[in-house]
Amino acid sequence: MAVGLAIAGEVGQYNGRMTLFVIISCMMAAIGGVIFGYDIGISGGVTSMExxxxxxxxxxxxxxKSDTKISNYCKFDSELLTSFTSSLYISGLVASLFASLVTRAYGRKPSILAGGAAFLASSxxxxxxxxxxxxILGHLLLGVGxxxxxxxxxxxLSEMAPPKYRGAINNGFQFSVGIGVLSANLINYGSEKIKGGWGWRISLAMAAVPASMLTLGAFFLPETPNSLIQRSTDHQIAKKMLQRIRGVDDVQAELDDLIKANNISKNIKHRFKKILERKYRPQLVMAIAIPFFQQVTGINVISIYSAVLFRTIGFGESTSLLFVVLTTGVVRTxxxxxSMLIVDKFGRRVLFLAGGIQMLVSQIMVGVVMAAQLGGRGGVSEAGIFFFFGGWVAVMTVFVYLFLPETKNVPIEKMESVWQEHWFWRRIVGDSSKDTKMEAP
Structure with missing residues (x-):
């Protein structure tokens, strides 16, 4: 508890407030989340359109349209269709490797601009x-974006946000994803009713609207103070930007911490070797485990294939799209x-645990419904994928409960203290903390 109070006090030393400049900049950047959500939602909708x-x-x-004795699930079994949906993730995986290099060397703006341009071309x-x-080429470009x-x-978003509002601002990206999914579901529901069989073109092409906004907006986005410090020795430029986004003149404490963190980073010669050291083991585990668990919760399967899933269990095309709007669209958003409103009040662990329990219940319910509706047509085996996801959600929830400490109001440079106080991780980082004390003057 003492550690938490000390940390909270140090966060309070940073001057600043939530400025209109930050809000507008973050809203513009968060359009990237809208596009991501839109393209996830639109793919599932159009692949269910006849x-x-x-x-x-x-x-x-x-x-x-064939004999109904064929499993509804198997009717959508197509390697070509799978190639279409999976091409997005393959190109996205490759592009992300290059994106990290561009972001570090040239700044956040060029990466956002490149993403917007790729989104625009794909639409x-x-x-x-x-x-x-x-x-498929369009989907590959979408993956690049x-x-x-x-x-x-x-x-x-994280670098622009004031420390005490960082959780809410970071959640703004996920909220934007939800807006994108909801928009896609509504457009799919409307375009499916267009006579002539070309409504799917509207669904796919409408991604150009947020893509254009992101691409044009990227030209006017300011660079973050962190990026300016990383790429320039003239820290006055970063200071002026920090003063502008915080709305106060006295930003020296935050600027000094940013410069200090950047200098430490530059002095590390072998970064990948460094992260494997014992004292960084908790960060390495979390950096791998949390994104992994996010993917195996099944959220992307539900978002992309929800319309197909509803058709699989017997709903019509229009009804399936309507159910998608109500479930993955409205509920998610x-x-x-x-969560944006409560994350900085109740912390990250509470949302992790509450979300884990809700996802576990929902995956089990979907699996049971699938098995019951498909019955003897292979329903149990097809429903097993949801029980598989549910199992991973259970593992994630237990992992968070046991191994993930609360990080609310904790600046990155103070996380070492959190690991040292944790019941498990202090056994891992304990030696490094002793070394630090011995080296202290």
Whole structure:
């Protein structure tokens, strides 16, 4: 408790407030989250539209109209369709590796700009697609945009936000993702009703609207003080930017900490070797475990394939899209908004644990419904994937409860104290803390 109070006091030493300049800059950057959510939501919707399937995946469309003895689940079993959806993640994975280098060497703005340009190009290709090759190429470009945008935007938001509002601002990216998913679901629901079979083009091409906003807005975004310090020895530029975004003149304490952290980072010769050291073991584990658990919760499966899942258990095309709007759209956006309001009050662990319990219950419920509805047509085996996700959610929840300490109001440079107070991690970092004390004057 004493450590927590000391840390909170040091955070309070930073002057500043939430300024209109920061709000506008973060809202503009967070459009990257809107695009990511939109493209996740739109993919699942269009792959359940009959005109889209008839043009690009005729074998799936034929299965849908074939003998009902064929499992509804198997009607969507297509390697080409899987290639279309998975191409986004393959290109996104590769692009993210290059994005981190660009972000560090040239700043956050160029990465956001590159992401917006890739999003814009992908929306043009997908909306005008005449064959499967154009469609997959557009999806590959979409992955490039996600790789750059998802790498740079959360970092930008975190560095621009005042320390005491950092949790809420960071959640702004996830809220933007929810807005994107909801918008995609609404557009899918409306475009599916367009006669003539070209409504799917509107769904895919409408991604150009937020993509244009992000691309144009990136030209006017200010660089973060952290980025300016990393790439320049003239710290007065960073100080002026810090004064502007904090709304006060006295920002020396925060500036000194940023410069100190940057100098320490530059003095590390072998960064990947350094992170493997014993005293950094907790950070390494969390950096790997938390994103891993996020992926195996099944949220992306629900978001992308929700319309297909509803059709699989017997709903019609229009009804499936309506259910998607109500479930993954409205519920996700509303819950994210609530989390933005309470994250800096109740902390990160509370949201992790509450979210884990809710996801576990929902995955089990979806699995049971799938098994019951599909019955003897392979329902149990198909529903098993949701029990698989539910198992990982349970593991994640236990992991968070046992091994993840609260980080509310804790600056990054003070996290070592948190690990030293934790019941488990102090056994790992204990030796390093003793070394630090011995070296102190």
């Amino acid at each position: 005109p889209f399937l008839k043009k690009f995946f005729p074998e799936v469309n034929i299965k849908m 043009a290709l997908n909306g005008a697609a005449m064959n499967i090759y154009m469609l 996600i790789g750059f945008g998802n790498q740079a935007v959360p970092l930008y 509303s819950s994210t908004f609530v």
